[in-house]
Each structure stands twice: as C-alpha cells, then as structure tokens.
Amino acid sequence: MSGMLKKQKIRAPQTALGKxxxxxxxxxxxxxxxxxxxxxxxxTWLKIRRNWVLYLFILPAFLYxxxxxxxxxxxxxxxxxDFIATKGFMDSPWADPVWKHFKTFFSSVYFMxxxxxxxxxxxxxxxxxxxxxxxxxxxxxxxxxxKFKKLVQNFTYIPYFISTVVLVGMVQLFLxxxxxxxxxxxxxxxxxKLFLQKDSLFNDxxxxxxxxxxxxxxxxxxxxxxxxxxxxLHEAAMMDGATKLQRIWHVNLPAIMPAIxxxxxxxxxxxxxxxxxxxxxMQTDSNxxxxxxxxxxxxxxxxxxxxFSLSSAxxxxxxxxxxxxxxxxxxxxxxxxxxxxx
Numbered sequence: 001m002s003g004m005l006k007k008q009k010i011r012a013p014q015t016a017l018g019k020x021x022x023x024x025x026x027x028x029x030x031x032x033x034x035x036x037x038x039x040x041x042x043x044t045w046l047k048i049r050r051n052w053v054l055y056l057f058i059l060p061a062f063l064y065x066x067x068x069x070x071x072x073x074x075x076x077x078x079x080x081x082d083f084i085a086t087k088g089f090m091d092s093p094w095a096d097p098v099w100k101h102f103k104t105f106f107s108s109v110y111f112m113x114x115x116x117x118x119x120x121x122x123x124x125x126x127x128x129x130x131x132x133x134x135x136x137x138x139x140x141x142x143x144x145x146x147k148f149k150k151l152v153q154n155f156t157y158i159p160y161f162i163s164t165v166v167l168v169g170m171v172q173l174f175l176x177x178x179x180x181x182x183x184x185x186x187x188x189x190x191x192x193k194l195f196l197q198k199d200s201l202f203n204d205x206x207x208x209x210x211x212x213x214x215x216x217x218x219x220x221x222x223x224x225x226x227x228x229x230x231x232x233l234h235e236a237a238m239m240d241g242a243t244k245l246q247r248i249w250h251v252n253l254p255a256i257m258p259a260i261x262x263x264x265x266x267x268x269x270x271x272x273x274x275x276x277x278x279x280x281x282m283q284t285d286s287n288x289x290x291x292x293x294x295x296x297x298x299x300x301x302x303x304x305x306x307x308f309s310l311s312s313a314x315x316x317x318x319x320x321x322x323x324x325x326x327x328x329x330x331x332x333x334x335x336x337x338x339x340x341x342x
Contacts, residue, residue, distance in 0.1 A: 079312040101313035110297065118293040118318075122271045125207045130267060132215045134260060137222035138248055153223070156216025168281040171209050172196065199287040206282060210275070221263065225256040261339040269326030272318045294318045 048055060077089060080098040084091075095101060105111060136156060143149040162170075174180045175195040182192045195201055229252060237247045276295035283291045294314060302311030326341075334340035 076312065076316060078309050079316045081309060083309045083312075085308070095309065101310045102317065104310060105314050105317065110292070113289065114292055114294055114297050117290055118272055118274065118295075121203055121206065121293060122274060124203055125210060125274070126267050126271065128207050129211045129214065129218075130264065132211055133218035134222055134256070136215055137219040137226060137256070138252060140219065140223060141226045141252065142244070142248075153216065153220075156219065158216070159213045160217035162213065164275060164277045165281065167209060167213060168278060171205060171282070175205065196282070196284060197286045199290045202282065202287045202290050206278065210278070218263070221259055222256050225259045226252060229255045257337070258339045261333050261337050262341065265326065265329050265333055265341055268329045269322055271325055272322050 075089060078092065079101060080095055081089075081092045082095050083089075084093075097103075140149060140152055143152065159167075172179075176182070177192045177194060181195065182190075186192070195205065233251050234247055237251055242250065272294060274293050274295055276299065279291060279293055280296050280299065283296065295318075298311045298315050298318070301307045301314065330340045330342065
C-alpha cells in the first residue's frame with residue numbers, strides 16, 4: 001500500500017507538470033497562429049499598396065456590381081411582405097403566411113402557360129444558338145485568305161451592335177405585309193402573309209433573329225481559342241494521313257472544348273433570362289398566348305398593375321431556377337470533363 005501511495009504521489013506532480021507544459025505549448029501555438037495571420041495580412045496589404053494601380057482599374061467594375069447587383073438584393077424581402085410604397089421596405093407588414101405571394105403565383109391560371117412558354121423558348125434558343133458560333137469559328141479558322149477572313153468576321157460581328165429596338169423594327173419591316181419576304185414570295189406567286197400575327201411563328205422569328213445577331217460575337221471566343229492550337233499538331237496529323245475533317249474533329253474541337261463547356265454552363269445558368277425587351281416589343285394580341293414569358297409577366301404585374309410583392313416573388317422564383325440549374329450543370333461538367341466555373 002505504501003508503495004502504491006508513493007507511486008501516486010510521484011505521478012501527481014508529473015501530471016500537473018505535463019498539463020502545464022501542454023498549456024504552454026498550446027499558448028505558443030496560438031501565438032504563432034496569430035503572428036502567422038498577422039504576417040499574411042501585412043503581406044496582403046503590402047501587395048495591395050504595391051499594385052494599387054491595378055486595383056484602381058478593378059474599382060469601376062467592383063462598384064458597378066456592388067451598386068446594381070448586390071445592393072438591390074436588399075429589396076428581395078418584399079417578396080415575403082405585403083409591400084406598401086409609403087411605408088418602405090422595413091415598415092411594410094410581413095405576408096401571412098410569408099409564402100403567400102408564391103402560392104398566389106403557383107395557383108394562378110397563367111402559371112403553367114407562362115412557365116411553359118419561358119422554358120420552351122429558352123431551350124429552343126439554346127439548341128439553335130449554341131452550336132452556330134462553334135461551326136462559324138471552325139469555318140473561319142479554315143479560311144486561308146486573310147482579307148476574306150476579316151471580311152467574314154466583320155459581317156458576322158456587326159449585327160451584335162444593333163440595339164434590340166432597331167432589330168425588332170427591322171424584323172417588323174421585313175415580315176410586314178409589304179415587306180421583303182412577302183415581296184420575294186410574290187415573285188413566285190405566293191399570297192402575302194402576316195408573319196407576326198401567327199403565334200406558331202413567334203418562337204422561330206425570335207430565335208433565328210437572335211442567332212443572326214449574336215453568332216458572330218459569340219464566335220470570337222472560339223476563334224481566339226483556336227489561335228492557340230499548335231501548328232505542330234496539325235502537321236503531325238497530316239503526317240498520319242488525317243483529312244481536314246479529321247483534323248477539325250481530333251485537333252481543333254478538343255482545343256476549344258473548355259471554352260465550349262464554360263459557355264454551355266453559362267447558357268444553361270441563364271436559361272430563364274430571355275431578352276425581356278425583345279419579347280415585349282414582338283408581342284401582339286394574336287401571339288400573346290405563346291409570347292408571354294416570366295420576364296414580361298413580372299413587368300406587367302409590377303409596373304402596370306403595381307403588385308410589387310407578387311412581381312418580386314415571381315422574379316425570385318425565376319432566379320432560383322437559374323441558380324439551381326447553374327450549380328447542377330457545373331457539378332456535372334466538373335465530373336465529366338474536369339471543366340467548371342468553380
């Protein structure tokens with residue numbers, strides 16, 4: 001017993017000493033971490049001071065997104081409130097229940113029509129507009145005549161700078177009863193047609209006029225990526241007996257594949273964001289059943305009918321779908337092709 005007591009007496013000071021040493025070690029490690037963080041912060045500020053001119057260039061873009069993208073997010077709360085303009089955001093009462101305006105939209109007789117129109121028109125636009133710039137870039141890249149190559153690029157690039165209002169005006173002139181298309185048809189004995197009055201043609205007119213407008217601009221990204229392809233790869237393929245189509249398929253396409261995947265992710269992420277101005281300007285009483293999309297529906301609710309809370313709820317629902325699709329497509333792309341936005 002006396003031996004065991006001695007051992008316990010001897011161990012007790014050792015345990016206390018160990019705890020003391022462990023505490024000192026922990027305190028030192030904390031001090032080192034704090035010093036390490038302080039050094040990192042000082043290095044960061046030192047880099048900012050050294051490169052302040054570069055940060056000055058970033059400042060306008062930072063302020064733009066801060067003012068027009070992040071600050072307006074404060075107003076999202078009115079989707080969950082019965083907003084009263086005279087009371088403002090904070091003093092307006094909360095809706096009862098808070099999802100009341102979402103429920104109103106989902107139970108509306110217009111919900112399914114508006115949702116189907118938006119999804120259908122968006123998918124049609126992506127399927128039609130996405131491959132055209134890729135094909136255009138591949139064809140332009142194969143042109144050896146430099147002057148003709150620049151001429152084609154300019155002619156396909158210029159329509160992008162036409163404003164939406166002017167573009168819709170051109171479409172209305174070309175497709176009117178006395179427009180260019182009807183005059184060409186009259187040469188072959190066809191009767192004049194009111195293209196814009198037919199709801200079955202609205203999607204086609206919207207999509208292909210947009211393809212004509214943006215294809216040249218979108219092709220610039222792929223043309224820039226193709227300039228980075230090493231000529232040695234083409235020479236090696238030619239040595240192996242590859243034809244021009246085989247070289248395009250096995251050399252050029254893999255080279256621009258990261259750009260293609262990135263653009264596809266961004267396109268799917270904005271699938272619900274149709275051109276509001278273009279759709280609204282092309283709307284008529286006869287095609288309203290197929291041309292009413294979420295963006296125009298929000299405009300009519302919020303601006304024309306002053307239902308601010310309901311229009312905010314519809315807009316928030318639209319953006320949530322975009323964010324969800326963006327995250328899903330980005331994850332799928334990261335797993336399949338090792339290319340993603342983040």
